[in-house]
Amino acid sequence: YYLRKPFGNEVEGRSQVGQSDVADTIEWIKPAMLKIFTSGDEVVEFTPRGPEDVQAAKQETGYVNYQITQKNNWFMVAHDWFTDAMLAKNGYVKATWEEEDYGTPDTYEISEEELALMVQNSPDIQILAAEPTDDGLLRVTLQDQDRCERVKLENLRPENVLVSDKHRGLSLQDCPFVEHWEYKSLSELRSMGFDVEDDISDATGSIADEVDNSRRDEVNPLEESESTDPASRRVKTREIWCLYDQDDDGIAERLHVIVVGRTELLNEPASLVPVAALTPTRLPHRHIGQSVAEWVMDLQLIRSTLLRQGLDNNYLANNGRIGVNINNVVNLDDLLTSRPGGIIRFNGNPGENMLPINHPTNGLTALQMIQYMDTVREKRTGVSGAMQGIDPNALNRTATEINAAVSGAQQRIELMARMFAETGVKELFHIVHMLASKHAKKPQVMKMDNNFIAVDPREWKTRKDMTVSVGLGMGNKDQQVQHMQLLAQMQAQGLQIGVTTPQNIYNTAVKFTQALGYKDADTFWTDPAKQPPRPPQDPPEVQKAKIDAQVKQQTAQVDAQLQAQKDQATLQAQREKMMAELQMERERMMAELEMEREKYHLQAELDAEKAAMKATLDAKNQELQIHSDH
Secondary structure (H helix, E strand, O other), X not given: OOOOOOOOOOOOOOOOOOOOHHHHHHHHHHHHHHHHHHOOOOOEEEOOOOHHHHHHHHHHXXXXXXXXXXXXXXXXXXXXXXXXXXXXXXXEEEEEEEEEOOOOOEEEEEOHHHHHHHHHHOOOEEEEEEEEOOOOOEEEEEEEOOOXXXXXXEEEOHHHEEEOOOOOOOOOOOOOEEEEEEEEXXXXXXXXXXXXXXXXXOOOOOOHHHHHHHOOOOOOHHHXXXXXXXXXXXXXXXXXXXXXXXXXXXXXXXXXXXXXXXXXXXEEEOOOOOEEEEOOEXXXXXXXXXXXXXXXXXXXXXXXXXXXXXXXXHHXXXXXXXXXXXXXXXXXXXXXXXXXXXXXXXXXXXXHHEEEEOOOOOHHHHHHHHHHHHHHHHHHHOOOHHHHOOOOOHHHOOHHHHHHHHHHHHHHHHHHHHHHHHHHHHHHHHHHHHHHHHHOOOOEXXXXXXXXXXXXHHHOOOOOOEEEOOOOOOOOHHHHHHHHHHHHHHHHHHHHHOOOOHHHHHHHHHHHHHHOOOOOHHHXXXXXXXXXXXXXXXXXXXXXXXXXXXXXXXXXXXXXXHHHHHHHHHHHHHHHHHHHHHHHHHXXXXXXXXXXXXXXXXXXXHHHHHHHHHHHHHHHHHHHHHHHHO
């Protein structure tokens, strides 16, 4: 169904097209699911049991997430894991501890103190190159000369995993029998440390051998038969974790066994089953759940059948049948050859010898039924046209209605994500934690909180309490940002009354930055815990005396400022008064000067008139004297 292969009920000469409901549903769920579990740096978080465990739980969280998301291709592992579960009911991932000869060289820009600390904590580190940088740091290339330790994740084919039918839970830790089988070459077995003969047989003498041989689709028979190298021969290898009373003490112990046929290659005690299982829909009291494919397989068959019938109906309507009178001569080859503009040769009257048979067109009815089945599929799976952005009625709906429809449809996906988180994902991280604490032989230097620290899994406690960070990549990041903004405002107010601390505000800022899509929050924020300690505070009476002195000093400064302002205002008033008096005196003097000037002009005019009158009088007197003389 996922690959749209034929159903097996196809009829020759009829339409054989098929719908892709299973593939469409899974491929639309898969992006949201992967976004949830792969968008953040921390998929899970270990919870401390007490205040003394806070730092240890933080280191364990960083180490386990680093092993899974950095040392493995976590995106591809999660992709195949979730796809297996949505297709084949259950998905399985196995975790194993590996040791490699040498690590790859890594380049860091660190200070001399950090380099000395790394070399001190890990004496197997060799400095390959070191050169100073412009900002006062050292650019060093380091290589671990000791064996490199890591956890390897492997997706298991669900059909190759056998679980006891007595097991009723999804977790395999208490399962009485778990087996994973696959075909391995003799060379692979020898590289694993097993001494196997070239003629070793993988037959067990049971009827299951015939079934297993029929499922060997990953092996090319021609390739095996033509191979002349015995080391390339592939044999069925069974890896088993079972409960068995091997020491006859009446209590069954967990064993890890590897067998090829009837040859036992390994038999050792086991503390856990390193296989994590998950399912989209968990059925109570059953290990096998229900797949997404099961939700829509019948709908794919119905929709494909309706589509085929609709197409067949259109084919018959477009290429109708013709009734022919066989008693007359008609060229049947012309009738059987349907082509536009084709000629049919016959003898006699066409109306009497040929009768077209009209076929009704019912394609619209089939289309309506297909649309109804789309509605059924949306209700079953939660994958709606609104989520896909192809809803034809979206233009006729308000934004509130569309958001409500999308939110309601996401509930099924969110439930599936929570089921994955609380079962397989959480158990996988617990398995990795157990493997690291049991098999690690040295500390692991890693970057945490913008510092390089050495984490030693051998000192860890057995932890089973953890929280899974689900929802980091859902389509509600805008809501998360809004909620964190509101939280930051409340913390700013709470800081004034002492109900929050700078460390709490820093934690909110880090989560806010990560919600915005920036992984390295230390680039934008500084942890208050890394700030230098503040000097010790004085006793209360000393603080009070200092405060009183500061108040007196401030009061004196204020008084001096006020007196200076007052003196300046008085001086300014006096200056203005003097300027006004000077102006008035200047105006008075100018007026007096003007009066003197006018008086001078009047006196001059008067003197001139007197002189003129005197001259006239003298002239008259002289004239009278002259007359009197005569």
